[in-house]
Amino acid sequence: MRKLLLLDADVIIDLHTLGLFGKISRAYDVYVTQEVYEEATYFKKGGSTNPINIADKVIVIGNVDLEGLEKVEKEAKEARLVIDPGESTSIAYINQTEEKMIFCSCDKAAIKLVSYMELEQKSISLENALKTTGYHGKKLYPRHLERTFKAAVNEGKTLRIQFKKLV
Amino acid sequence: MISKGKEEKVLDKRIMAARQAAGFSITEAAQKLGFKNYQTLSAIEKGTRKINAHELIMMARLYGRNLDYFLESDVAPDPVPLWRKARKTDVNQIQRQFLSFLKNYSNVEHLLGLKRRWKDIQKNYDRDDFSVNGFEQADKLGADIHNFLDLGSRPSLNLLNVLENKLRFKILHLSLGDGVSGASVVDNILGVGILINAKDAPWRRHFDLAHELFHVITWNVFSPEEIGNGTTKTRPEQYADIFASSLLLPEAHLLNALKETATDNEIRVIDIIELAKEFGVSREAVLWRLVNLKKLKKSQAQRVLDNPKFRDLDRNMRRRLYNKDKPSKFPSRFTSLACRCLMEGKISRGAFAEYLEIDRAEIDDYLDAAGFVEGNYAKIAAA
Numbered sequence: 114m115r116k117l118l119l120l121d122a123d124v125i126i127d128l129h130t131l132g133l134f135g136k137i138s139r140a141y142d143v144y145v146t147q148e149v150y151e152e153a154t155y156f157k158k159g160g161s162t163n164p165i166n167i168a169d170k171v172i173v174i175g176n177v178d179l180e181g182l183e184k185v186e187k188e189a190k191e192a193r194l195v196i197d198p199g200e201s202t203s204i205a206y207i208n209q210t211e212e213k214m215i216f217c218s219c220d221k222a223a224i225k226l227v228s229y230m231e232l233e234q235k236s237i238s239l240e241n242a243l244k245t246t247g248y249h250g251k252k253l254y255p256r257h258l259e260r261t262f263k264a265a266v267n268e269g270k271t272l273r274i275q276f277k278k279l280v
Numbered sequence: 281m282i283s284k285g286k287e288e289k290v291l292d293k294r295i296m297a298a299r300q301a302a303g304f305s306i307t308e309a310a311q312k313l314g315f316k317n318y319q320t321l322s323a324i325e326k327g328t329r330k331i332n333a334h335e336l337i338m339m340a341r342l343y344g345r346n347l348d349y350f351l352e353s354d355v356a357p358d359p360v361p362l363w364r365k366a367r368k369t370d371v372n373q374i375q376r377q378f379l380s381f382l383k384n385y386s387n388v389e390h391l392l393g394l395k396r397r398w399k400d401i402q403k404n405y406d407r408d409d410f411s412v413n414g415f416e417q418a419d420k421l422g423a424d425i426h427n428f429l430d431l432g433s434r435p436s437l438n439l440l441n442v443l444e445n446k447l448r449f450k451i452l453h454l455s456l457g458d459g460v461s462g463a464s465v466v467d468n469i470l471g472v473g474i475l476i477n478a479k480d481a482p483w484r485r486h487f488d489l490a491h492e493l494f495h496v497i498t499w500n501v502f503s504p505e506e507i508g509n510g511t512t513k514t515r516p517e518q519y520a521d522i523f524a525s526s527l528l529l530p531e532a533h534l535l536n537a538l539k540e541t542a543t544d545n546e547i548r549v550i551d552i553i554e555l556a557k558e559f560g561v562s563r564e565a566v567l568w569r570l571v572n573l574k575k576l577k578k579s580q581a582q583r584v585l586d587n588p589k590f591r592d593l594d595r596n597m598r599r600r601l602y603n604k605d606k607p608s609k610f611p612s613r614f615t616s617l618a619c620r621c622l623m624e625g626k627i628s629r630g631a632f633a634e635y636l637e638i639d640r641a642e643i644d645d646y647l648d649a650a651g652f653v654e655g656n657y658a659k660i661a662a663a
Contacts (some may be wrong), residue, residue, distance in 0.1 A: 126641050129560070153344065176332070182351070187351075194628075195628065198630075199630055201347065210374065222626060224625075
């Protein structure tokens with residue numbers, strides 16, 4: 114099965130809120146880093162708070178290199194972006210792993226950094242990830258859409274030109 | 281690279297320094313970090329056991345540090361705040377929380393390219409200004425700053441807002457124990473930070489804020505040793521009180537209000553309480569200010585203060601105010617800037633949640649309540 118790394122806890126929370134996590138977990142081997150796994154604790158729906166329990170639906174990554182994390186933090190600083198440690202470990206893992214894996218995020222700053230680090234080829238918007246599972250519904254937030262994702266990728270490329278002087 | 285040779289030792293040292301600065305013993309920290317025993321943490325701190333990314337992140341969170349503190353080769357030393365506290369109160373953990381807030385606030389300012397303005401208020405004062413007639417100088421300074429900041433006739437109503445927005449001070453309200461009333465720090469990287477005890481009554485908080493302002497203005501005039509930590513009333517501390525009193529109770533406005541309140545040129549007990557309410561300060565502050573302005577004798581003020589009925593009357597009249605004016609922990613400017621950074625994709629949702637100490641599942645509700653929803657953020661016109 115295809116491998117998908119969910120880059121941050123928001124994707125997991127949003128998928129639960131929209132009732133779409135099952136679709137993703139059936140279509141992909143879902144990976145999350147230890148930090149992201151611990152951050153995704155509950156989601157809100159219809160005024161109530163519901164626990165997230167994905168222990169048997171995801172593979173938790175615990176072996177992220179410190180060197181990789183250091184590189185991500187350095188690149189983020191260079192690009193004038195601030196991301197949280199959970200997202201940093203996910204990007205560090207994507208950068209270090211030799212497995213064929215794509216990753217998905219709906220966070221603008223994280224996508225910009227991914228693009229800044231020239232990892233956008235390995236990434237996918239939530240809208241497109243869901244399309245590959247056969248879901249074509251409109252029940253998505255603006256941050257999940259392909260066009261929002263592409264705009265963030267382009268902003269990351271602009272930062273790359275600005276701060277790395279590279280195209 | 282951090283994992284080799286000299287830099288690995290730097291990481292080990294930083295881990296230990298961060299724990300100590302946060303006020304954790306090695307046993308306490310090991311327990312909170314989920315290690316089976318303290319020896320594991322001890323080995324990490326000695327550099328005999330390699331640390332992984334997950335463990336480092338747990339430590340960063342527990343010790344209130346950003347990852348760059350551990351991973352960068354050059355890190356500026358922590359600035360040392362001036363504390364107003366009781367002798368034995370341990371402030372290590374509060375100090376870390378305070379400095380961490382300042383760091384986050386500086387980050388969002390930096391990301392948005394905002395310049396600091398606090399140096400506007402640090403005039404060229406030196407020791408000579410206070411060596412002769414220091415009390416008069418402090419009083420005059422209070423009046424000058426009142427004018428400079430354009431604080432109006434009831435300064436306590438505006439002071440917080442003016443310091444936050446005009447001078448871009450970073451003011452944090454934390455619920456602290458009785459042993460701590462506040463702290464201040466001036467740092468070239470972090471800017472000016474003031475910590476106020478949110479549990480204190482509003483009039484006490486106003487006075488503390490004005491008091492800390494004096495220390496900020498005279499940061500380079502008095503040494504920390506001269507100022508002390510608030511356990512004894514050193515000379516600079518006395519100046520700070522005189523300054524605060526002059527700033528919050530401007531002579532002309534106070535005397536005008538007194539003229540309108542007092543009947544037949546006689547000051548009654550109730551007048552003092554009314555004035556204190558009106559100016560947002562304590563009854564003691566009003567009484568001593570009137571003594572300084574030679575409208576009351578010291579013995580008269582002391583007699584009023586020693587009267588238990590006066591205390592009870594004041595307490596009863598202001599009880600409602602005490603509960604009404606609870607300050608929010610983070611300044612509204614900080615939350616707005618953090619929202620802007622998030623909407624512009626300069627910080628991630630995770631970092632935003634950490635900065636504002638909210639859960640990730642609450643972010644959308646938070647943004648909604650603050651007015652930062654997608655629709656409101658759509659561009660109206662090109663600037």
